[in-house]
Amino acid sequence: MRDFSKDHEWMSINTATVRKAHGKEVPLLDILDACARHGVRAISPWRDQVAAVGLKEVSRAVRSHxxxxxxxxxxxxxxxSDDAGLARARDDNRRAVDEACELNAACLVLVVGGLPGALQGQAEYRDIGRARAQVTDGIAQLLEYGRERKMPIAIEPLHPMYAADRACINTLEQALDVCDLLDPAGSGDLGVAVDLYHVWWDPKLQTQIERAGKRRLLAFHVCDWLTPTTDLLNDRGMMGDGVMEISKVRGWVEAQGFAGYSEVEIFSYRWWERSTDEILRTCIERHRAVV
Amino acid sequence: MRDFSKDHEWMSINTATVRKAHGKEVPLLDILDACARHGVRAISPWRDQVAAVGLKEVSRAVRSHxxxxxxxxxxxxxxxSDDAGLARARDDNRRAVDEACELNAACLVLVVGGLPGALQGQAEYRDIGRARAQVTDGIAQLLEYGRERKMPIAIEPLHPMYAADRACINTLEQALDVCDLLDPAGSGDLGVAVDLYHVWWDPKLQTQIERAGKRRLLAFHVCDWLTPTTDLLNDRGMMGDGVMEISKVRGWVEAQGFAGYSEVEIFSYRWWERSTDEILRTCIERHRAVV
Known part of the structure; x- marks a missing residue:
């Protein structure tokens, strides 16, 4: 297992972690500058943040830093709930692959979707089995496109509390079942993003990490689970402030040969009240101490 | 599958559903009176509500109604986190069995516990594997006592969002693994309480219900999952107001031979603002329409 205590060479910052400072949105280029200033070598940006600046400009900034x-x-x-919606999703996902290629991303991370309309407050249908079948079809199509563009696709199982509105793939086992179905050879073109916030509770976590193996472990995300958690979306904890055994799970992932970044992804209305520098300093400090 | 549309013969009211009215606590005896007034044949009360009145008096009221x-x-x-705490838990659970016997309950439902101290805000240790081992040991001991007293024990898997602070058994599969370990013969002395709020999202729900079979399906609880859900504990929905496919899952449970009550258990700061009669009337109406 790699020693993270001396530096933050293998820490990546998911830009949602510093999306706000003092309660206000921070433009992506300012986030990139701040990351560079703190010696951060890797990031994971969000499409809406990229779109707000423009892909080409973000791409230039990423390269220059x-x-x-x-x-x-x-x-x-x-x-x-209809074919037109499925087609829009397909097209939009292809654009996401194109953008990921332009930015030279290690993978495109998928939040697969829940019941259509549920995120807006009213599900258009209730059959989660149907949603899961649509997701599998969508990933199958996207996998072909990702292969053409040489962009690996990472399914991120989301915590079951998001099953209705954000993602109906909710365990690592379920995500790996989809990988087995669509990429039985384990090519590495399709895999999983293991975000501890979503999977830390899973009694099958270790066995499923072992099942995934190196080729399917495409990303590893950290934060912490607070007790109490006061908001379903934006109350993630800084590493060390909650109950997760982060380094234990990192050990499991690295035992499979994972040698990539550990990505800090914290949606937190608490941390977003602080300054970008304070958030980044704390991420670095905690990454060395407890990740 | 039984026809629930004509009456509410098989509806049970978990007394937490009507624990408050107009925002104020309702004494348990008033709840029992209200249930009787609405033709409710079964309830599931909470220990703290029983303790507030006194076991003998509740027992008399239950019998008289x-x-x-x-x-x-x-x-x-x-x-x-220590042996004294484990011993206190063992003793308290035995008292719970005794009370369940006095009240002639169909089963004692277990919320097995999470990381000790987490519910109070500070986990005393972080090793969820250790917590799970303590839970298995605790159930093993309690099962012996339950057998002596002829009180079936029902493990209720809780939603993964409660893994840290309330229950580290989080899927039906995990609960049934414990049943297999401690009661390999499937005696019926140990089983599961299937509360849809906790398990509706599970891609293995149907297969695990089939695995449980009649002897291990000891209780069936209904409510609904709202989108959005605004509170991790007290924002459960009334049946029909959310995204669950309740009658589909009831069909799976009954296909195994389950013929007991469907118990309405809704923790909701919204519904607790209404009157007891309005809550009960709505439960009955929705039970007929969508359960």
């Missing part, structure tokens, strides 16, 4: 992308957030949201 | 108990809430909370 010599930043790697541990992943690109995000493709997915495959479900729909 | 001819109410069945679809379950008794709750045993569990087995985890601790």
């Amino acid at each position: 010599d930043l790697a992308l541990s992943g690109y957030c995000r493709g997915g949201m495959f479900t729909a | 001819d109410l069945a108990l679809s379950g008794y809430c709750r045993g569990g909370m087995f985890t601790a």
Whole structure:
């Protein structure tokens, strides 16, 4: 297992972690500057942040700062109540792959979608089995496109509390079942993003990490689970402030040969009240101490 | 599958559903009176509500109203950071069995506990594997006592969002693994409480219900999952107001031979603002329409 205590060479910053400072949105280029200033070597930006600046300009900034992308957030949201919606999702996901290529991302991370309409407050249908079938079809199509563009696709199982509105793939086992179905050879073109926030609770976590193996472990995300958690979306904890055994799980992932970045992804209305520098300093400190 | 559309013969009311009215606590005896007034045949009361009145007095009221108990809430909370804590949990669980016997409950429902101290805000240790081992040991001991007293023990897997602070058994599969370990013969002395709020999202729900079979399906709880859900604990939905496919899952449970009550258990700061009569009327109406 790699020693992370001396530096933050293998820490990546998911840009959602510093999306706000003092409660206000921070433009992506300012985030990139701050990351470079703190010696961060890798980031994972969000499509909406990229779109707000423009892909080409972000691409130039990424290159000029010599930043790697541990992943690109995000493709997915495959479900729909009609064919037109499914086609829109397909096209949008292809654009996400194109953008990930332009930014030279390690993978495109998928938040696969839940019941269509549920995120807007009213599900258009309730059959989660149907949603799951649409997701599998959507990933199958996207995998072909990703292969053409040489962009690996990482399915991120989301915590079951997001099953209705964000992602109906909710365990690592379920994500790996989809990988087995669509890429039985284990080519490495399709894999998983293991975000501890979503999977830390899973009694089968270790066995499924072993099942995934190196070729399917495409990304590793850290934060912490707070007790109490006061918001379903934006109350993630800084590493060390919660109950997760982060380094134990990193050990499991690295035992499979994973040698990539550990990506800090913290959606937190608490941390977003602080300054970008304070958030980044704390991420670095905690990454050395507890990741 | 039984026809629930004509009456509410097989509806049970978990008394937490009507624990408050107009924002204020309702004494348990008033709840029992209200249930009887609405033709409710079964309830599932909570230990703290029973303790506030006194076990003997509750027992008399239950008998005088001819109410069945679809379950008794709750045993569990087995985890601790020292032996004294484990012993306290063991003793308290035995008292819970005794109370369940006095009230002639169909089973004692277990919320098994998470990381000790987490519910109070500070976990005393972080090793969820250790917590799970303590839970298994605790259930093993309690099962012996339950057998002596002829009180079936129902493990209730809780939603993964409660893994840290309330219950580290989080899927039906995991609960059934414990049943297999401790009661390999499937005696019926140990089983599961299937509360849809906790398991509706699970891609293995149907297969695990089939695995459980009639002897291990000891209780069936309904409510709904709202989108958005605004509180991790007290924002459960009334049946029909959310995204669950309740009658589909009831069909799976009944296909195994389950013929007991469907118990309405809704923790909701919204519904607790209404009157007891309005809550009960709505439960009955929705039970007929969508359960």
